[in-house]
Amino acid sequence: MSSEKPQGPLEQQLRQLRSVSSLEDLTNRQRTVVKYIVVLVSVLVSYAVIYQAGMRTLEGDDITIFRALQTVVETMTTTGYGAGAPWVTPYMNLLIIWYQISGVLIGLVTLRILIIPLFERAPVVLDDRLTTKDDHVVVCEYGRGKDVLLDEFEASGIDYVLVDPDKEEAIDLSNRDYQVIDGDPTRTETLRRAGVEDAALVVTDARARNASVALTAYQCNDDVRVLSLTETPDRQDALEQVGVDRVVCVPSLIGRQLAEKATATATFATAADAIGDGTVVRELVVRHDGPLAGARVEDTPIVANPDLTLVGAWIDGELRLPPRSSERLSPNSVLVVVGPEAAFEGIHDEDDGFRSLTTYDSVVVAGLGEAGTAVTEHFPDEVDVTTIDVDESTGADVVGNASDGPVLAEAGIEDATALVVAVDDDETALLATAVGRSMAEEIDILVRVTNAEDVAKGFDAGADYVLSERRTIARLLAAEAHREPVVHPIGQIRFARVESDEFVGQDLGEIQRNANQEWVGVGLERDGEFLTDDTIEIADSDTLVVAGTDERLRRLPDE
Numbered sequence: 001m002s003s004e005k006p007q008g009p010l011e012q013q014l015r016q017l018r019s020v021s022s023l024e025d026l027t028n029r030q031r032t033v034v035k036y037i038v039v040l041v042s043v044l045v046s047y048a049v050i051y052q053a054g055m056r057t058l059e060g061d062d063i064t065i066f067r068a069l070q071t072v073v074e075t076m077t078t079t080g081y082g083a084g085a086p087w088v089t090p091y092m093n094l095l096i097i098w099y100q101i102s103g104v105l106i107g108l109v110t111l112r113i114l115i116i117p118l119f120e121r122a123p124v125v126l127d128d129r130l131t132t133k134d135d136h137v138v139v140c141e142y143g144r145g146k147d148v149l150l151d152e153f154e155a156s157g158i159d160y161v162l163v164d165p166d167k168e169e170a171i172d173l174s175n176r177d178y179q180v181i182d183g184d185p186t187r188t189e190t191l192r193r194a195g196v197e198d199a200a201l202v203v204t205d206a207r208a209r210n211a212s213v214a215l216t217a218y219q220c221n222d223d224v225r226v227l228s229l230t231e232t233p234d235r236q237d238a239l240e241q242v243g244v245d246r247v248v249c250v251p252s253l254i255g256r257q258l259a260e261k262a263t264a265t266a267t268f269a270t271a272a273d274a275i276g277d278g279t280v281v282r283e284l285v286v287r288h289d290g291p292l293a294g295a296r297v298e299d300t301p302i303v304a305n306p307d308l309t310l311v312g313a314w315i316d317g318e319l320r321l322p323p324r325s326s327e328r329l330s331p332n333s334v335l336v337v338v339g340p341e342a343a344f345e346g347i348h349d350e351d352d353g354f355r356s357l358t359t360y361d362s363v364v365v366a367g368l369g370e371a372g373t374a375v376t377e378h379f380p381d382e383v384d385v386t387t388i389d390v391d392e393s394t395g396a397d398v399v400g401n402a403s404d405g406p407v408l409a410e411a412g413i414e415d416a417t418a419l420v421v422a423v424d425d426d427e428t429a430l431l432a433t434a435v436g437r438s439m440a441e442e443i444d445i446l447v448r449v450t451n452a453e454d455v456a457k458g459f460d461a462g463a464d465y466v467l468s469e470r471r472t473i474a475r476l477l478a479a480e481a482h483r484e485p486v487v488h489p490i491g492q493i494r495f496a497r498v499e500s501d502e503f504v505g506q507d508l509g510e511i512q513r514n515a516n517q518e519w520v521g522v523g524l525e526r527d528g529e530f531l532t533d534d535t536i537e538i539a540d541s542d543t544l545v546v547a548g549t550d551e552r553l554r555r556l557p558d559e
Contacts, residue, residue: 028128036113040106047072047099058089076103126174126181133195136160137481140185140213141206144229144250145470148452150178152474158481161194186212188220196220201481204244205229211242218243227480229473232370248476251424254448254469255374258420261314261332261465262360262446263379279523279530280341281311281495288331288464290353298325300335301347308339309532311520311547321548322520332465336547338522339532358444360418362386364411366402366432367423368394371448375420386411403431405439413440421447421463426454430461437462495522500544509534511544519548 026034052068055061076099136159142149146162150173153160162180164170170182183190186209196202196217202224204213210228217224227246228239236247284302286292292300302310303325313323314334320327329335335354337344347354361383365375368389376385388411389396400407402423413419419436421429426449433447447463449455451470458466503511503521508531511521523532525543538544 027131032128033113036109040110043102043106044069044072044076047076051095051099054092054095058092059086061086072099075099076106126170127193129174130161130179130181130195131159133159133161134198135200136195136198137201137203137477138163138191138194138196138199138217139203139205139477140191141165141209142203143205144450144473145452146173147176147178148470149474149477152471152478153481156478156482158478160481161199163190163194185209186216188216191216191220196224199224202226203229203477203480207231210235210239210244214239214242214244227477246480248473249370250469250473251370252374253476254467254472255371255422256378257472258371258422258446258448258467259375259378261467262363262375262418262420262444263383279338279532280344282337282339282344282347284335284337284347284354285358286329286331286333286335287353287355288459290355292329292353293331295329295353296325297323297327297329300329302335302337305339305343306533307343308337309522311336311338311522331459338547358417360444362412362416363418363420364388364408364413364416365420365422366408367421367448368396369422369424371424372420372422375422386416401428403428403435405435408432408436408439413443416440416443418444418446421445423448424450426450430454430457433458433461433463495545495547497525498544498546500524500538500540500542503538503544504540505537507535507537508532511538519546521545522547 048065048069048071051072052063052065055063055068075096137153139149139160139162141164142162146164146169150160150162160179162170162173162178163185164173164180164182165184167182170180173180181190181193183193185191185204185206191202197220199221202214202217204210204217204226205228206213207230210230214226214228217226225245226243227248228244230236230239230247230249231251233247233249233252236249239247297303297310297313300310302308310322312319312321313327313329313336314320315323315327315330363379363383364386365372366388368376368387368391372387372389376387379385386398387394387396388398388400388402388407390399390401392399398407398411400410402408402421408419413436419433419440421432421436423429423432429447429449433445436443436445444465445463446465446467447458447461448467448469449458450468452468455466455468455471508521508524522545523530524536524538524545525531526536526539526541530545
């Protein structure tokens with residue numbers, strides 16, 4: 001959706017009308033206008049019928065209904081009659097007088113309902129622009145890039161209402177066709193205006209007022225789910241005490257995902273037992289400056305090769321099992337691929353857009369806030385971690401600004417295998433990235449930024465992987481709204497052999513397409529041979545090989 005504000009209210013109204021495909025898409029105001037037009041047409045037709053009957057009965061003049069309708073319109077629009085004023089009886093004259101008076105009244109109402117609001121630049125009531133809501137998301141006081149979140153909701157087909165306490169900002173967002181109202185989300189009347197009684201999820205990002213917003217939501221709807229975003233984990237217990245279903249500490253989440261990205265490597269100890277000899281498992285990394293960065297999964301040489309099977313992928317720090325064919329690969333995505341050794345020949349060529357996965361044994365972490373602390377806590381013990389922070393009280397190994405070359409040198413960046421930039425300020429993060437790249441060309445640099453638009457800047461500065469806080473949270477909330485699991489690579493990908501009884505008659509490609517995001521069919525063993533061809537139909541005697549997380553595969557035999 002375009003973020004440009006319309007040039008005027010008329011253009012805005014026309015754009016809203018063009019987006020209407022059904023009655024459910026009509027806003028409250030548009031519904032009012034439709035009802036008004038129906039009433040107006042009904043009044044005109046009723047007046048015409050009464051006028052025709054009156055002329056025939058009282059005046060002795062049998063006119064057509066069209067002539068009667070013309071006279072009524074002339075009367076109510078005060079355009080005059082010219083020579084056509086033939087009434088002689090008192091009752092017909094009184095009827096015409098009433099038509100004239102009601103015509104003036106209807107004209108005034110028309111001005112108020114249709115004409116004046118059409119040209120008003122700042123309507124006071126934003127509720128009228130809301131479409132009909134049911135099973136939607138109510139977002140309260142979101143302060144992490146509203147347009148990023150709302151664009152994600154729009155793209156995912158999620159119905160929502162944003163409650164913004166800043167009326168001017170709410171009007172600006174509403175003028176850009178977002179579903180927004182102004183008001184205080186700690187008041188029940190505000191949440192009722194947002195339709196919280198029919199909502200499926202309430203998201204609170206009101207800092208110290210999170211508990212108050214959650215309690216207000218529960219007053220209106222006992223069954224609604226509530227998710228609260230916080231800056232520190234300190235209030236998690238208190239928020240859970242008041243009934244919040246899920247508490248997400250945003251900096252900690254970003255830090256964990258950075259660390260997971262840095263340690264994103266599947267352990268394939270179970271692969272040999274499951275798939276046998278002759279078939280291998282490889283991890284391929286999408287080069288951030290290669291042709292596959294931004295490409296769809298279905299356009300990769302992996303999918304085009306019938307001997308290779310794409311088992312899973314880590315995209316934007318999230319594990320997809322399996323990835324959707326239409327999903328786009330972000331730079332430094334990690335693909336887990338199964339196939340014969342010979343099929344991988346040439347796959348690491350620069351033209352293919354892949355590089356080998358790097359194992360980090362020495363990491364420099366810049367910034368020891370909530371995000372940086374989460375990064376350091378997530379690394380395994382065998383990884384040598386050196387920390388940098390400007391605040392001596394954090395206990396950092398090196399005290400100083402991470403954007404200063406001497407500070408990075410003291411932290412050992414030239415000998416490190418990775419630099420994780422987790423500072424809170426985007427400008428400092430970008431500068432630290434550029435300085436780090438100038439000092440160590442071969443090091444992998446992973447960067448946290450707040451603004452989504454700074455992701456491209458991070459890559460330009462030399463980062464290998466950039467994680468946007470706003471984009472990550474928007475995707476998390478979209479997944480929460482859909483009740484979709486967001487699987488992170490905390491556990492290893494495991495391979496297992498399962499009986500094929502429930503899959504007999506289906507082909508392997510169908511199994512892969514129907515699998516959810518927690519396990520995937522890899523291939524099947526038939527007569528001692530491991531097969532991965534999507535078109536092979538599964539038989540009773542076959543053994544199916546699947547891949548997934550530990551927890552998911554443990555549940556598989558029970559289904």
